[in-house]
Amino acid sequence: MVLLIMYYIYLATIAYVAVLYLTLRDIRIYKRTRIDSYRKGAMKGILASAIVMLGVLFTTFNPEMGLFVVFIGLYFNKKGVREKVFINADSKDRFLGKTDI
Numbered sequence: 001m002v003l004l005i006m007y008y009i010y011l012a013t014i015a016y017v018a019v020l021y022l023t024l025r026d027i028r029i030y031k032r033t034r035i036d037s038y039r040k041g042a043m044k045g046i047l048a049s050a051i052v053m054l055g056v057l058f059t060t061f062n063p064e065m066g067l068f069v070v071f072i073g074l075y076f077n078k079k080g081v082r083e084k085v086f087i088n089a090d091s092k093d094r095f096l097g098k099t100d101i
Helices: 002-033 036-061 063-076 091-096
Strands: none
Touching: 002 036, 002 063, 036 063
16 A cells, blocks of 8 residues: 555656646746747646645645646646747757757
Protein backbone atom coordinates (compact mmCIF):
# COMPACT_ATOMS: atom_id res chain seq x y z
CA MET A 1 0.00 0.00 0.00
CA VAL A 2 2.83 2.40 0.84
CA LEU A 3 4.47 1.63 -2.49
CA LEU A 4 1.25 2.50 -4.32
CA ILE A 5 0.99 5.81 -2.47
CA MET A 6 4.59 6.62 -3.39
CA TYR A 7 3.75 5.83 -7.03
CA TYR A 8 0.85 8.30 -6.88
CA ILE A 9 3.10 10.97 -5.39
CA TYR A 10 5.69 10.42 -8.14
CA LEU A 11 2.97 10.63 -10.78
CA ALA A 12 1.63 13.88 -9.35
CA THR A 13 5.16 15.31 -9.12
CA ILE A 14 5.90 14.47 -12.76
CA ALA A 15 2.65 16.21 -13.76
CA TYR A 16 3.74 19.29 -11.77
CA VAL A 17 7.15 19.35 -13.46
CA ALA A 18 5.50 19.07 -16.90
CA VAL A 19 3.12 21.96 -16.21
CA LEU A 20 5.95 24.06 -14.81
CA TYR A 21 8.14 23.32 -17.84
CA LEU A 22 5.39 24.32 -20.30
CA THR A 23 4.73 27.50 -18.33
CA LEU A 24 8.38 28.52 -18.32
CA ARG A 25 8.58 27.76 -22.04
CA ASP A 26 5.55 30.00 -22.69
CA ILE A 27 7.16 32.78 -20.67
CA ARG A 28 10.35 32.48 -22.70
CA ILE A 29 8.49 32.55 -26.02
CA TYR A 30 6.44 35.55 -24.86
CA LYS A 31 9.57 37.47 -23.87
CA ARG A 32 11.06 36.86 -27.31
CA THR A 33 8.00 37.50 -29.49
CA ARG A 34 5.54 39.57 -27.40
CA ILE A 35 2.66 37.52 -28.82
CA ASP A 36 -0.33 37.84 -26.50
CA SER A 37 -1.50 34.21 -26.72
CA TYR A 38 1.75 33.06 -25.09
CA ARG A 39 1.26 35.55 -22.25
CA LYS A 40 -2.25 34.16 -21.69
CA GLY A 41 -0.84 30.63 -21.83
CA ALA A 42 1.77 31.51 -19.22
CA MET A 43 -0.89 32.99 -16.95
CA LYS A 44 -3.01 29.84 -17.31
CA GLY A 45 0.09 27.78 -16.61
CA ILE A 46 0.76 29.64 -13.37
CA LEU A 47 -2.79 28.95 -12.21
CA ALA A 48 -2.56 25.32 -13.32
CA SER A 49 0.80 24.81 -11.59
CA ALA A 50 -0.67 26.11 -8.33
CA ILE A 51 -3.61 23.71 -8.61
CA VAL A 52 -1.32 20.79 -9.48
CA MET A 53 0.95 21.62 -6.52
CA LEU A 54 -2.11 21.57 -4.29
CA GLY A 55 -2.93 18.17 -5.76
CA VAL A 56 0.59 16.93 -4.98
CA LEU A 57 0.09 17.97 -1.37
CA PHE A 58 -3.34 16.27 -1.23
CA THR A 59 -1.85 13.11 -2.69
CA THR A 60 0.22 12.55 0.44
CA PHE A 61 -2.96 12.34 2.54
CA ASN A 62 -5.58 11.01 0.12
CA PRO A 63 -4.08 9.66 -3.14
CA GLU A 64 -7.30 9.43 -5.14
CA MET A 65 -8.48 12.94 -4.25
CA GLY A 66 -4.98 14.32 -4.82
CA LEU A 67 -4.75 12.86 -8.31
CA PHE A 68 -8.21 14.19 -9.06
CA VAL A 69 -7.02 17.69 -8.16
CA VAL A 70 -3.89 17.14 -10.30
CA PHE A 71 -6.05 16.18 -13.28
CA ILE A 72 -8.18 19.29 -12.75
CA GLY A 73 -4.98 21.35 -12.86
CA LEU A 74 -3.89 19.60 -16.05
CA TYR A 75 -7.27 20.42 -17.57
CA PHE A 76 -6.81 24.11 -16.72
CA ASN A 77 -3.42 24.01 -18.42
CA LYS A 78 -5.11 23.70 -21.83
CA LYS A 79 -3.58 26.58 -23.78
CA GLY A 80 -5.78 27.11 -26.84
CA VAL A 81 -4.92 28.32 -30.33
CA ARG A 82 -1.41 29.68 -30.84
CA GLU A 83 0.42 31.56 -33.57
CA LYS A 84 3.23 29.81 -35.43
CA VAL A 85 6.59 30.76 -33.95
CA PHE A 86 8.51 27.65 -35.01
CA ILE A 87 9.16 27.69 -38.75
CA ASN A 88 12.52 26.03 -39.29
CA ALA A 89 13.24 24.90 -35.73
CA ASP A 90 14.19 21.33 -34.96
CA SER A 91 12.95 19.35 -31.96
CA LYS A 92 15.69 20.51 -29.61
CA ASP A 93 14.99 24.17 -30.37
CA ARG A 94 11.26 23.67 -29.86
CA PHE A 95 11.95 21.89 -26.58
CA LEU A 96 14.05 24.81 -25.37
CA GLY A 97 11.56 27.42 -26.58
CA LYS A 98 13.74 29.08 -29.21
CA THR A 99 11.72 30.87 -31.86
CA ASP A 100 12.28 31.73 -35.50
CA ILE A 101 10.55 35.10 -35.21
